[in-house]
Structures are given as C-alpha cells and as structure tokens.
Amino acid sequence: MLRLHPFEYHRPSRLEEAVTLLAAHADDVMPIAGGTDLVPNMKHGLFTPGHLVALGGVEEMHGIAIEGEELRIGACESLAAVARHPEIEAVFPALARAAELVSGPQLRRVGTIGGNVCLDTRCTYYNQTRFWRKALGYCLKKDGDACHVIKGGTRCVAAHSADTPPVLMVLDATLEIAGADGLRDVPIGDFFTSDGVWNRSIEPDELLVAIRIPIPPEGTSVSFQKLRSRKSIDFPLANLAVRVGRDASSRVSDLRVVASAMGSYPRRVGKVEDAALGNELGPGVIEAVAEQAFRQCHPLDNITVDKEWRRAMVPVLVRRALSEIAEA
Ligand SMILES: Cc1cc2nc3c(=O)[nH]c(=O)nc-3n(C[C@H](O)[C@H](O)[C@H](O)COP(=O)(O)OP(=O)(O)OC[C@H]3O[C@@H](n4cnc5c(N)ncnc54)[C@H](O)[C@@H]3O)c2cc1C
Ligand code: SF4
Structure with missing residues (x-):
C-alpha cells in the first residue's frame, strides 16, 4: 500500500486567507483542489509538502458566468461542471468537449479546471513509486541528475498531459493569478515553459483564481x-x-x-x-x-x-x- 506522508491540512474560505497561508508556509506548501493528480503524486513521494491549502472552500474561485465580453470560470469549478454548463456548451463547445474527455466521470466530478491548467508533467520514468525510481537512479525531474528519455539530456522533457489548455490557448484565455503581491493577469500563451520539471509560470505559493475567455467573433x-x-x-x-x-x-x-x-x-x-x-x-x-x-x-x-x-x-x-x- 502507498502511504501519504504527514502534513497539515488547511481549509480557507477566502482568497486572502488562502494566499496568506501559502506565504506563511512558503517552500513547504502546495495548494490542492480536487487532488486527483496531487494525491497520487504525493503517494509516489514526488511532492512531500508539510502543508496543503485546500481550495474547494474558497469563494472567489467558484462560479461560471459571462461577464461583458468574457466568460469567467472560477479555477475550482469541476471539469464536469465545465463540460455541462449551458453557456459553455453553446459558446465554447470545444472547451466543454475537452473537459468531457478528461479521465472518467468520477475524476471529472472532483478534478477542477484550475488543477487541469496547473497539472504536473508526466513521464514513464517519473510517475512511479520511490522504489521503482530509486532502482533506476532517479532522474532530473526528481532526486536525480540524468534524463532517461533523452540520454545525456540536461533538460526534462516530461509530457504536458492536460486536455483543456490547447483549447484555452486557441481561445486566447487569460489566467488570473494571486500571490503575496496581489493579483496579476497572465495570457495563457505566456504561461507554459519548456522546462518539464515545472513547466508553468506559477509558483507553488501562488494560486490560479480564475480563467477568462473572450467571446470569439462570429464565424x-x-x-x-x-x-x-x-x-x-x-x-x-x-x-x-x-x-x-x-x-x-x-x-x-x-x-x-x-x-x-x-x-x-x-x-x-x-x-x-x-x-x-x-x-x-x-x-x-x-x-x-x-x-x-x-x-x-x-x-x-x-x-x-x-x-x-x-x-x-x-x-x-x-x-x-x-x-x-x-x-x-
Ligand atoms: C486515472 C487518471 C486519469 C487522468 N486522465 C486525465 C486526462 O485524460 N486528461 C487530463 O487532462 N488529466 C487527467 N488526469 C489528471 C487530473 O485528474 C486532471 O488533470 C484534473 O483536472 C486535475 O485537477 P485537480 O483539481 O484534481 O488538481 P489537483 O490534483 O488538486 O492539483 C494538480 C496540481 O495543480 C495545482 N493546483 C490545483 N489547483 C490550483 C490552483 N487553482 N492554483 C494553483 N495551483 C493549483 C496543485 O498544487 C497540483 O500541483 C487523470 C488523473 C488520473 C488519476
Ligand atoms: S528528466 Fe523528465 S523526461 Fe527525463 S526521465 Fe525524468 S521525468 Fe522523464
């Protein structure tokens, strides 16, 4: 049986409280939304934060609504909610489809769109137990200094494996990110980087609060x-x-x-x-x-x-x- 390491679990209800908790435990904290990816990764010893900040109760991270010329989706909305929301189905059917094709029904009910955008990269040599990885001498992404995909490679090329980001990118979505310094907007086209170790421009003590998508022109x-x-x-x-x-x-x-x-x-x-x-x-x-x-x-x-x-x-x-x- 794979066991979780000991950690403290925090349940804020407001964004400010969540950001304060993340700042207070910087370097030893991660946010958790549905936990469908983070929990298996913790069981494999890939992340061992001493503190988890649960996002499900944070009011500002919920809601799906058209506001002016944009659709705003709270990062904690489930993939199932995105897939079956009438306005998303009507105006952004490809986004509904991408959400609907993630995993299976149980995980879509718990997994969130924010967690999907912030999903860790995946690799045959990484998403394994500690015992398995140790036998191979670990790798660049976690605990080691070699890549087993590109022999002699100095950069991790683990696969970005989330389904909603390609659609969000062609739709020119903007990500609202909150940290100790306040809120910032990041165009999703600038969010991902080529470093498979941590391929997103968000720190573990920052939060994706919402995704805004402009309503596309007719045609x-x-x-x-x-x-x-x-x-x-x-x-x-x-x-x-x-x-x-x-x-x-x-x-x-x-x-x-x-x-x-x-x-x-x-x-x-x-x-x-x-x-x-x-x-x-x-x-x-x-x-x-x-x-x-x-x-x-x-x-x-x-x-x-x-x-x-x-x-x-x-x-x-x-x-x-x-x-x-x-x-x-
Ligand atoms: C069997 C299985 C099959 C899967 N199949 C697919 C698939 O086909 N396609 C796919 O795209 N995914 C798949 N997944 C991965 C996962 O279920 C989804 O990507 C889901 O959307 C993750 O959301 P979550 O809320 O559970 O994220 P979590 O597990 O809670 O978090 C994932 C990561 O994002 C961070 N995070 C979460 N929310 C935020 C936020 N608001 N701000 C900042 N950081 C945040 C966490 O710290 C963590 O690093 C699968 C998972 C499993 C176990
Ligand atoms: S460094 Fe990255 S691409 Fe290479 S084996 Fe490890 S996880 Fe895979």
Whole structure:
C-alpha cells in the first residue's frame, strides 16, 4: 500500500486567507483542489509538502458566468461542471468537449479546471513509486541528475498531459493569478515553459483564481481532438485544438493549431495560415495544414506508447478537426 506522508491540512474560505497561508508556509506548501493528480503524486513521494491549502472552500474561485465580453470560470469549478454548463456548451463547445474527455466521470466530478491548467508533467520514468525510481537512479525531474528519455539530456522533457489548455490557448484565455503581491493577469500563451520539471509560470505559493475567455467573433469555430488508448480514463497520447475564423464569404480569415501531450508544453504549430488564409476550407487546405503539423510535431519517448505512431496520428487529428469544422 502507498502511504501519504504527514502534513497539515488547511481549509480557507477566502482568497486572502488562502494566499496568506501559502506565504506563511512558503517552500513547504502546495495548494490542492480536487487532488486527483496531487494525491497520487504525493503517494509516489514526488511532492512531500508539510502543508496543503485546500481550495474547494474558497469563494472567489467558484462560479461560471459571462461577464461583458468574457466568460469567467472560477479555477475550482469541476471539469464536469465545465463540460455541462449551458453557456459553455453553446459558446465554447470545444472547451466543454475537452473537459468531457478528461479521465472518467468520477475524476471529472472532483478534478477542477484550475488543477487541469496547473497539472504536473508526466513521464514513464517519473510517475512511479520511490522504489521503482530509486532502482533506476532517479532522474532530473526528481532526486536525480540524468534524463532517461533523452540520454545525456540536461533538460526534462516530461509530457504536458492536460486536455483543456490547447483549447484555452486557441481561445486566447487569460489566467488570473494571486500571490503575496496581489493579483496579476497572465495570457495563457505566456504561461507554459519548456522546462518539464515545472513547466508553468506559477509558483507553488501562488494560486490560479480564475480563467477568462473572450467571446470569439462570429464565424469562429474550434475543434478539440484527443488521441488515447481507450475511450475513457486515459491521459492523452497527443491532443490538439484547431481554431478557424471565416469571413462572410466563408473564406478562412484566421487559423490556429495548438498541439500538446508530446513534449513538455502545449505549442502553437507555426505557418499553418499560409495555405489557408483567403481560401475556402476544402480538402487542399486541410491536407496542407495536416502536413505542416506533421512536420512540426515530434512526440518523445516520455510515455510508453510508440512515438512514431503518435506522430503519424497528428495529421489524422488535424484532418478530423478541420473536417468537423468544415462540415458544421
Ligand atoms: C486515472 C487518471 C486519469 C487522468 N486522465 C486525465 C486526462 O485524460 N486528461 C487530463 O487532462 N488529466 C487527467 N488526469 C489528471 C487530473 O485528474 C486532471 O488533470 C484534473 O483536472 C486535475 O485537477 P485537480 O483539481 O484534481 O488538481 P489537483 O490534483 O488538486 O492539483 C494538480 C496540481 O495543480 C495545482 N493546483 C490545483 N489547483 C490550483 C490552483 N487553482 N492554483 C494553483 N495551483 C493549483 C496543485 O498544487 C497540483 O500541483 C487523470 C488523473 C488520473 C488519476
Ligand atoms: S523526461 Fe527525463 S528528466 Fe523528465 S521525468 Fe522523464 S526521465 Fe525524468
């Protein structure tokens, strides 16, 4: 049986109280939302904070509402709530879909969208018991000094494995982050970094309070696609979000692709607009975008499923996304 280490559990009800607790125990504290990722990680000895600050009771981190030209989602809203919220389903169906495809129903009821955005990276050589990791000499991300994915590598490339960030990125979401110095806004495009050890611009003593998403202009469609071993429970082997804007004559005026679950952060695929802008979304454009994504996406051996097969599936996911948008 895997046991948890001893820790003190705090239950604030206001944001200020939560931030004060985090500051008071800096370097030995982590926030916990649904705990669906953090608790297994603690059982594996990957994190051993002496204090946990539970976010579920923090009033300011709840609520889903359209405010002016934006949708605001409290970070502690569950994935199930995001997936079935009528305004999200109506205005941001791809976000509802991404939330709906995370894990299985039990975890979606407890797991939050904030925890999904702040999810730790994953790797075959990291998400293991201490005994397992010790036998291998540990690794760069935790307790060791070598990477087993890239031999001789000096940088962790564990997989960013969250499903909602690609959609939030194509939708230009903004993250509200609170810390001892107050609140700051971070565009989600600036949030993730390439360092698989800690791939997000938020410290363990800061909080993601809410996510704000601008309502997209008319003619915008977004599709989310996920590759996984089974149709439930499994983390993504690859995932991507595609956004297409079309003008009054149905010609493409905006095209964005963000792909993830292959390396340590979600990445925008470049140059996809070249073949698409000003044209109708037909088979030629779809093929050109799929080809460009294939050229730029290079999954790594950070999970057990064959990286070449995952790469070969990238253009398939792009074709599915663009065909879905073209046919809608
Ligand atoms: C079997 C299994 C399958 C899974 N499948 C998927 C999947 O398919 N796709 C997927 O995306 N995820 C998957 N997950 C991971 C996880 O369930 C989800 O990502 C979930 O959204 C995490 O949210 P949580 O509230 O439980 O986060 P927690 O476990 O509470 O926290 C995760 C991390 O985020 C930090 N954190 C949480 N909330 C905040 C906040 N508001 N501000 C700052 N930091 C915060 C925590 O400190 C911790 O580091 C799976 C997990 C399991 C166990
Ligand atoms: S990518 Fe390398 S350093 Fe990172 S978790 Fe995996 S083995 Fe460890």
